[in-house]
Amino acid sequence: MQKKNRIILALDVTSRAEAMRVVEAVKDHVDAIKINWPLVLATDPNIIRELSRVKDVICDFKIADIPNINKLIVEQAMSRGASAVICHGFTGDDSVKACVDASKGQVFVVTEMSHPGGKQFTAPLADKLAALAKSAGARGIVAPATRPERIAALRKIIGALEIISPGVGAQGGKASDAIMAGADYIIVGRAIYDAPDPGNAAKALADEVKEAV
Ligand code: 3DU
Numbered sequence: 001m002q003k004k005n006r007i008i009l010a011l012d013v014t015s016r017a018e019a020m021r022v023v024e025a026v027k028d029h030v031d032a033i034k035i036n037w038p039l040v041l042a043t044d045p046n047i048i049r050e051l052s053r054v055k056d057v058i059c060d061f062k063i064a065d066i067p068n069i070n071k072l073i074v075e076q077a078m079s080r081g082a083s084a085v086i087c088h089g090f091t092g093d094d095s096v097k098a099c100v101d102a103s104k105g106q107v108f109v110v111t112e113m114s115h116p117g118g119k120q121f122t123a124p125l126a127d128k129l130a131a132l133a134k135s136a137g138a139r140g141i142v143a144p145a146t147r148p149e150r151i152a153a154l155r156k157i158i159g160a161l162e163i164i165s166p167g168v169g170a171q172g173g174k175a176s177d178a179i180m181a182g183a184d185y186i187i188v189g190r191a192i193y194d195a196p197d198p199g200n201a202a203k204a205l206a207d208e209v210k211e212a213v
Pocket of ligand 1: 010011012036060110112113114115118142144166167168169170171187188189190191
């Protein structure tokens with residue numbers, strides 16, 4: 001994925017028509033589209049292929065199962081045109097490795113989650129999860145824009161791996177803070193697709209990111 005705007009659109013809408021409306025409005029201001037269960041369940045898995053014709057698609061299925069099931073999920077996503085997937089790391093190194101193998105390394109591992117509850121169980125384990133992402137051969141990690149100081153700390157563990165960072169806007173994080181702390185890309189959903197003009201909202205974020213680089 002081209003590192004131009006450094007924004008990944010979290011397309012958590014629940015109809016194909018709404019998805020296409022938002023994508024059409026923001027496609028010049030984002031580098032990739034992240035989809036999650038709401039859109040896939042509301043439409044069908046071929047939405048991955050459809051969106052991949054416009055932008056790189058990251059399937060955020062928060063994969064968290066035994067290695068065999070992880071492999072099968074990743075194969076299904078990649079065969080439909082996904083560029084990358086997101087998995088959990090708490091399932092252990094064999095489960096993460098299964099995702100890495102099935103995607104040829106195109107995996108982001110969730111570390112500390114961005115919502116308040118993320119402090120409860122994921123934050124205490126985040127450093128280990130980041131180290132696991134690195135040792136398993138993942139492409140990068142997911143780290144919280146709501147706690148930029150944690151992005152900086154996790155960067156020290158993973159070195160040159162990529163950091164994609166949710167929590168900007170609706171969850172209270174600021175795009176420029178996340179980028180300055182070391183995120184490669186911010187992930188933004190509601191602050192773009194719920195905006196009166198999603199194109200303007202995405203452009204404003206892209207401008208903020210450019211200032212911060
Ligand atoms: O809060 P937003 O509407 O900008 O959406 C955030 C997206 O990022 C959403 O798709 C969610 O599944 C994902 N995400 C987090 O919010 C927090 C994480 O720790 C990991 C992923």
